[in-house]
Amino acid sequence: MKKLINKPENFVDEMIEGIILAHPDMVRTPGEDKRIMVRADAPRKDRVGIVTGGGSGHLPLFKGYVGAGLCSAVAIGNVFSSPSSDQIFQATKAVDGGAGVLYLYGNYGGDVFNFDLAADLAELEDIETLTVLGRDDVASQPKERSADRRGVAGIIFAYKAAGAAAERGDSLKEVxxxxxDIIENTATMGIGLSPTILPTTGKASFDLPDGEMEIGIGIHGEPGIHRGALETADEVAERLMRPLVEDLGLSSGDRIAVLVNGMGATPLEELYVLYRKVHRIAEELGLTVEKRYVGEYATSLEMAGASLSLLKLDDERLALLNAPASSPFFREG
Amino acid sequence: MKKLINKPENFVDEMIEGIILAHPDMVRTPGEDKRIMVRADAPRKDRVGIVTGGGSGHLPLFKGYVGAGLCSAVAIGNVFSSPSSDQIFQATKAVDGGAGVLYLYGNYGGDVFNFDLAADLAELEDIETLTVLGRDDVASQPKERSADRRGVAGIIFAYKAAGAAAERGDSLKEVxxxxxDIIENTATMGIGLSPTILPTTGKASFDLPDGEMEIGIGIHGEPGIHRGALETADEVAERLMRPLVEDLGLSSGDRIAVLVNGMGATPLEELYVLYRKVHRIAEELGLTVEKRYVGEYATSLEMAGASLSLLKLDDERLALLNAPASSPFFREG
Incomplete structure (x- = not known):
């Protein structure tokens, strides 16, 4: 194991302590429990709060997207484990400014269970909540079962759009x-080249022989749709992009946002090599890339690999992406 | 080898093509040679130009720091190899606005050789140049030979300060x-946990057995000052920080900027665990952390490891760090 950690059981709390020490002006903990973080100016009166959360091990997801024009609060659990319903409820109370709270997070059983319980607790205190689930991973379910898909990196488009809508004063229903709307127009496909090593056990989270790749892999190592010898970056770009174009029904003249996301260990250089081919395929199909993000936005500790997310744009979606936003890990405008 | 690349010999050019396609509004290539990149609005009349460069494989270094309030141009070579003197000269001409050009890059033999040749070529065309070398790696030479030290991640402090000085209209001598001034007050120490795999050969750039660490390692795998069993993050933080505090002569009441930099494969979570202990040591010593940067700022492809840079601050240095800046990889203000 090649990890810069102390006791594995302290990994998550020490990481959070580091984030809070590094960014005191941008985030704070509303109470004793450091696993709940809110933007420094929460709660904001008459503005919808946005609470997200999930397991640790995906930085900048989730803690990195708490800030102006993004999420209002986050509750996180242990590595790859859901936060508790009480933590989510505490986060909810800390950001409720009277306009209600949106729960926006990825579609995983443990998270859904705990966020739903938190919604019940919030209702008892007259805090209105609505839930929208990230479910952009096209490899996890076919199109006709898209409501059951897992949520992966594409959720950052939804953070950005919902955050901008909340910032301008939209109602809970509108946010x-x-x-x-973003999630229905976002599709993601990943590729894994090496497994994540879990800090608590020092063991690989899944098995992937050297020199092989897995297309469609999830951010916790969930099985994909194809395993075989590692191909060239251009071939991989084709494998990732074609199913997304089909899933979103993209055709010549459409405008898109592109996210080429590193899973952790893959160098930024390789992400740009991938982006290059994605851009060329888009050109070939008559698609215009209006926004692009290349880097690490949702990782899986030190997994080598990447994911490609496409968002079909219209004027409103693009305006929401372009609105100002600022968090320790994300800046726009 | 687990690399998302095409033909290894095309790796650098395809990566650059990806960067240019992704950020057309921020950077451009002034001529046919894509390995030369300049900020979109170069040359800027009566403003000092800043040219940097070096080998590929260190993103965001060097290409990521070309933009407003940062460097004006970059010339890069193959992986871990210097750009040519002609490429540096072309970059120089492209950003010369009549106020002269600063060469600001890391102290490596091949780079020094080629930048010096480019300075001679520039002189023939009446472009005044001055050179400042990044030499912040305290493990590479003792204090009394600090002029011979290698340059590593700490150079980004100098980019930021020189870029701010150029932006406000300082003369070449002043920039x-x-x-x-920044470089004389910056010190860096690195730790490597796994080697880089060179794309052209598929071989590790150096040997480091699993479970071992090397303190003081360079960003190309140059030998460090201690090799042994991997220690805890807190112990590593002590090993990185204490020599820097001594080298800079820091004492209670001093103000510092901190950069915890990931080498490539080390998760952001671990960098924050390290930052936490660095911050605590600073508190213990009576040092105030006024600025902090945690993330990947200067990498070595997929090397696992990190580096710690400290900059001793005064009001002027802090003001230069806080001035606005914007590039595809860096934002301030």
């Missing part, structure tokens, strides 16, 4: 609709 | 003095 939820903006997030849902 | 060079600002960069030199």
């Amino acid at each position: 939820a609709a903006a997030a849902e | 060079a003095a600002a960069a030199e």
Whole structure:
């Protein structure tokens, strides 16, 4: 194991302590539990709050997207484990400014269970909540079962759009609709080249022989749709992009946002080599890339690999992406 | 080998093509040679130009720091290889706005040779140049030979300060003095946990058995000052920080900027665990952390490891760090 950590059981709390020490002006913990983080100026009166969360091990997801024009709060669990319903509820109370709270997070069983319980607790205190689930991973379910797909890196488009809608004063229903609209028009496909090593056990989270790749892999190592010998970056770009174009029904003249996301260990250089081919395929198909993000936005500790997310744009979606935003890990405008 | 690349010999050019396609509004290539990149608005009349460069494989270094309030141009070579003198000269001409050009890059033999040749070529065309070398790696030479030290991640402080000085209209001598002042007050120490795999050969750039660490390692795998069993993050933080505090002569009441830099494969989570301990040591010593940067700022492809840079601050240095800047990889203000 090649990890810069102390006791594995302290990994998550020490990482959070580091984030809070590094960014005191941008985030704070509302109470004793450091696993709940809110933007420094929360709660904001008459503005919809946005609470996200999930397991640790995906930085900048989730903690990195708490800030102006993004999420209002985050509750996180242990590595790859859901936060508790009480933590989510505490986060909810800390950001409720009277306009309701959107729960926006990835579609995983443990997270859904705990966020739903938190919604019940919030209702008892007259805090209105709505839920929108990230479910952009096209490899996890076919199109006709897209409601059951897992949520992966594409959720950052929804954070950005919902955050912008909340910032301008949209109602809870409107903020939820903006997030849902983004998610219905976002599709992601990943590729894994090496497994994640779990800090607590020092063991690989899944098995992937050297020199092989897995297309469609999830951010916790969930099985994909193809395993075989590692291909060239251009071939991989084709394998990632074609199913997304089909899934979103993209055709010549459409405008898109592109996210080439590193899973952790893959160098930024390789992400740009991938982006290059994605851009060329888009040109070939008559698609215009209006926004692009290349870097590490949702990782899986030190997994080598990448994911490609496409968002079909219209004027409203693009305006929401372009609105100002600022968090320790994300800046726009 | 687990690399998302095409033909290894095309790796650098395809990566550059990806960067240019992704950021057309921020950077451009002034001529046919894509390995020369300049900020979109270069040359800027009566403003000092800043040219940097070096080998590929260190993103965001060097290409990531070309933009407003940062470097004006970059010339890069193959992986871990210097650009040619002609490429540096072309970059120089492309950013010369009549106020002279600062060469600001890391102290490596091949780079020094080629930048010096380019300075001679520039002189023949009446472009005045001055040179400041990044030489912040305290493990590479003892204090009394600090002029011979290698340059590593700490150079980004100098980019930021020199870029701010150039932006506000300082003369070439003043911009060079600002960069030199930063470099004399910056010290860096690295730790490597796994080697880089060179794309052209598929071989590890150096040997480091699993479970071992090397303190003081260079960004090309140059030998460090201690090799042994991997220690805890807190112990590593002590090993990185104590020599820097001594080298800079820091004492209670001093103000510092901190850069915890990932070498490539080390997760952001671990960098924050390291930052946490660095911050605590600073507190213990009575040092105030006024600025901090945690993330990947200067990498070595997929090397696992990190480096710690400290900059001793005064009001002028802090003001230069806080001035606005914007490039595809760096934002301030």
